[in-house]
Amino acid sequence: MSDVRVDVAVDVAVVGAGIVGCAVARELSGTGLSVALLEARDDVGDATSKANTAILHTGFDATPGTLEARLVRRGYDLLSSYAVDAGIPVERVGAVLVAWDDEQLDALPKLHAKAVANGYLRGELVDAAEVYRRLPHLGPGALGGLVIPDESIVCSWTSALAFATEAVHRGTTLLLGRRVTGVDVGADATVLRTSAGDVTTRWVVNAAGLGADTIDRLLGHDRFTVVPRRGELLVFDKLARRLVDHIVLPVPTARGKGVLVSPTIYGNVMLGPTSEDIEDRRDTSTTEAGLAFLLGKGRALVPDLLDEEVTAAYAGLRAATEHADYVVDLDAVQRYVVLGGIRSTGLTASMALAEHVAGLLAAHGVDTAPRGGLPPVPRMPTIGEAFPRPYADAARIAQDPEYGRVVCFCERVTRGEIRDALASTIPPSDVDGLRRRTRALMGRCQGFYCGAEVTRLLAAGAAGERS
Amino acid sequence: MTPGEVVADVVVVGAGPAGLTAARELARDRRVLVLDRESEAGGIPRHSDHLGYGVRDLRRVTSGPAYARRLVANALDAGAEVRTEATVTGWAGERVLEVTSPQGRLVVRGGAVLLATGARERPRPARLVPGDRPAGVLTTGLLQNLVHLQHRSPGRRAVVVGAELVSWSAVLTLREAGTETVLLATEHERGESYAAVRATARLALRVPVATCTRVVRVIGHDAVEGVELLDLRTGRRRVVACDTVVFTGDWIPDHELARLGGLDLDPATRGPRVDSALRTSAAGVLAAGNLVHPVDTADAAALDGRHVADQVRRWLDLGEPPPRGARIVAVEPFRWVAPSLLVPGAPAPARRRLLLWAEDSRLVPRVVARQDGREVGRRSLPWPVAPGRVFRVPWSLLERADPLGGDVTIGLL
Structure with missing residues (x-):
């Protein structure tokens, strides 16, 4: 994907398609704004978001009065309710x-x-x-x-994917494999130089996670240093x-x-x-x-x-950064919002952070009123163990025998689910991406039985996409 | 929608050497249904494309795939039904299984159930080998699936971890795929497996073997760049460059179904505890093959299948309660013994042999059995004890042991 240079012009460019960037893109593309979501890697939620402890925090132990405490608390409610609509597994x-x-x-x-x-x-x-x-x-x-x-426990993989999928359905331009290498802030527009083309945008939202300080410095700031x-x-x-x-x-x-x-x-x-x-x-x-x-x-x-x-x-x-709290700030002159130091609580806080960003933009005169005619919330494939999965769904198998064809035995992933993932809005780019979408290969045998078959299906799916 | 129901006299789970051989024996006079989750029956030998199969059961030397085909054909010829792509996902009652297949979600009810789900190699995470998670880390099973069933190539330079029979099988597969094995690393003092195999393999394949060596790190972010090795004698570390690491052996039974069914487990084999008739703690549920001895050779698993057939018939005809007796326990240098239950009136096990797995080598072993503080049997055996392969002891070692007494331990003098 990244070998194709595409120049794009939008109202808002969100840098970083982790859980937070995906939530922000989803939120802002529900308004009249045009949005691009840039990610250096080849998939969404593929860096720090994927190795989260995946706990949906009540925020009971946050430091009272901090932004983190407020957004975790609000985010808990937002994500709990969104999870029901989108089919993100949550277990209380x-x-x-x-x-x-x-x-x-x-x-x-x-x-x-x-x-x-x-x-x-x-x-x-x-x-x-x-x-x-x-x-x-x-x-x-x-x-x-x-x-x-x-x-509660939650599926962080499905969360990021659901946000990104809905963002794309709402018109977000998802630009994978594009690392931001330079930023030129002009009077009316900012140009993000990337490894595969320029993105011209009015506003920049920095949700680059481990790279947030690097992007921040490209805009001339020196506010925090990310210490992994x-x-x-x-x-x-x-x-x-x-x-x-x-x-x-x-x-x-x-x-x-x-x-x-x-x-x-x-x-x-x-x-x-x-x-x-x-x-x-x-x-x-x-x-x-x-x-x-x-x-x-x-x-x-x-x-x-x-x-x-x-x-x-x-x-x-x-x-982590040297600051105890999240670093969230809007620079009106540069038309730039930074989201720094969003540590593991960021999964819980993600939707509240997105809401907060929209609020900051609105306070600076950006029209963030929701637009009408939005597509329905996407229904994500269920990969939670406590939820009904295709292999055990007699009606579904009767309708489509591919859901009765178990490919990954340890995790009971069927060929139907792998097919669906390959045909989804944001298909996986590699085996890890397929694992995050279906659970294929994440089980106890680690591919002893099915590794060859799963990778064959992935390659065949990619070949089908190209032809 | 209610699942379809299927009934058979005997339901066999797993169409490998043990399951297929049992099916062949039983299909002569019973309705036998074999379930296998793979798209093709035959088990592990399907993708072990080299000679050495069928010696003890078919009395011929053949390749893994040919052996698998023969076992399938034999079972079918005898009248067994073999269903592939049929994954048993759990139990719906005593001897009743839940099955997912493209034909639907089924409930399969057996007069008897034979578990023959085999064993798998422990993958890297289960061995707790640190480092990053690059592509290029395999088990023999995955390697052979890639190479023999899908004709794909691993990398150019491989390190093979382990020196069991299966490790040399991995080396053969790598060679066929054009991958050089730059090192075979084993924690044991000697390369495991049979001396004859070892010497031939070492000479013919020219693979250096590092003994007393543990892989302590996999290096490489996206792709394997090398492994860090620790010499257990000297404490010295070194890095060997490679793009493929194959973790071989270190078997664990595929015991999920046994555990979901609440069967008593043998803590040493991690498979269901069975007596010499291969009966488990659940009435009418028997277990055979590498599920109960991880692992013996394919032909030995097949002979288990032959042995268990009469025991299945006996259950179907007499319906005896689950076996009770003295536990048989392996002590140093043995890790496990199978069967591990001594039951009054039970027949001798397959080939009248106890199977043991050792952690150490002994050229002239003197095996001793003890019970309730006294020796009950002793044998000097003309074959050596070696790690990485099964050590066989005549069942007569236990002829003076009391099935109603305390634990019987088996060790070396």
Whole structure:
């Protein structure tokens, strides 16, 4: 795609098609504005958004009064409701913060008070017996807990795809494989120089995640530096899912939320993340030390987990900055909005951030009133384990036998779903993209049985597209 | 819409050597339905395109694909029905299976159910090998699917992890695909597998073998650029450049269905616990092949299939309760033993052999069985113990063990 140079002129250019950029493009293309969504990679949601812990946060533990606290809280409601319309899987599994020593036990009432200050009133302090009633497989030594019944798990992949798909249906020009290399701010228009053509735009929205500071500097600012914070994660086999029914959170420290154990929306169990500031913005390696640390944590948290197989080990990079809060600012002279330091809470806050950007633009005289005749919300394929999937849908198979043809056995992905993904509004560009759309190849065998067949279908689909 | 219902005397899950051989034996006098999720029956041998198959069961030496075709033909000729693209997704009751297929969502009810779902190699994540996640990291299964079924090429320079029989199978496949194996790395002190295979392979294939060596990192962001190796004796590390890494062996049974059905598991094999009649803890559910001994050769799995047929008939005719008896437990240097339940009145296992898997080598092994604090059997065997392959011990080792007593341990003197 990126070998084709296309020059484009729009009202708003959103740089970065992660979860936040996709949400902003979706929001703004629902107005009278013309929108382009630029992404350096070949797919949406393909950098920091794809390796999120995928928790839909109530925002109970945010710092009260911050922009992050407000947008997470608002974003929770927006995304919860959008998820129902778009078919994004969400499971309200609830979280239990577990105290393992006296200091942590003393911190729980303060956290409870913080939740109240954040407007979250359903938190509940519980004793050790109640913790073990809710988490019978938890390791020994828990002293008490704080239950947050509304913390949820969500599919971050489907979220980004749904936003981007709806944005495209609303007329957004999606420009994949276009890295912004230069910015010329003129009196009436800004020209974004990219690796494949120029984009002329009136407004620029910088949602470039790990690259947000680089783009910001191209516009002459020096407000923040992104320090990639690497988080390594282990995903355990689906057979471990019975061991963990809620998100198990540690009592947070200054360095983030610490190591958690959580069910995943795909029916696995996730353990992580580690937290390590690194320099290389591409370095998503796992490490011997990181994996050993996680196994140690896992052994203490849920000992039986260690008897199960590890299905995946990966690392994500969080876009941390030196600022404690999100950096969101509008420069009226440059007609430029920056969204910096949107860390892992950005998944929850994404739709609220988009709404906030629209508000900032409106305050500067941009007409962001919704236009009529918008297409319906796209209905995304269901890849959540707790939701009806094609392989188990007798009526659907009777209508179309391709949904009865299981290709990826571990994840029970059918040929019909792979076909649909290849024919979708934003088709995958590679195996990872197909995995994020269908779950193909993300299971316990990692392609031992189906890897060759899935990659063949992907190649055949791409060939069909070309011909 | 209600799913269609299918009924058979015997439902076999998995059309590999064990399942197909059992189907052939049973189809002579029973209605047998074999279910396989692949588009073609035959199991793993379908894509192991080299000689060495069929020695013990068909009494001939043939290639994997030819062997698979023969087993399918034998089962069909005997009257078994073999359904491919039929994925068993769970249980709908005792001996009742939920199945997804292009013909619809089915409920399949068997008088008996035989699980023969085989085993797979642990992929890289399960081995916790750190590094980034570039393309070019395979298992033997994926490699052979790519090369033999789809005629595609992996890279140019490969490192093969493991030195079991299957590792050499991977080397053969790589050579056929035009990929050079630059190193075979094993954590064991000696290359595993049979000495004869090893020597021939080393000479004929000219592949360097690094023993006591662990792969500790995969290097490369988009594509594999190399692996970091740790010498377990010296602690020294080095990097070997390659564009393909094949993780071989380190088998785990495909036990999902067994576990979903609540069958007792053997913690050592991770497969369902079976007695010498291959009966599991669920009435009328039996298990055979590499699901219960991960892994033995294909012909040994096939002979399991032959052995289990009489036990299936016995269940269909007599309906005995699930087996109860003394557990058989492997101790160092053995990792697992199969079968792992000693039951009064049960027949000897297939080929009258206990199967064991070792972590260590021993040239002149003296096997000893103990129960309730005393020795109940001892054998000196003229064949060696070696990691990466099954070690066979005569069942008569346990003739003095008490099926109603405590755990029977099997180890070496």
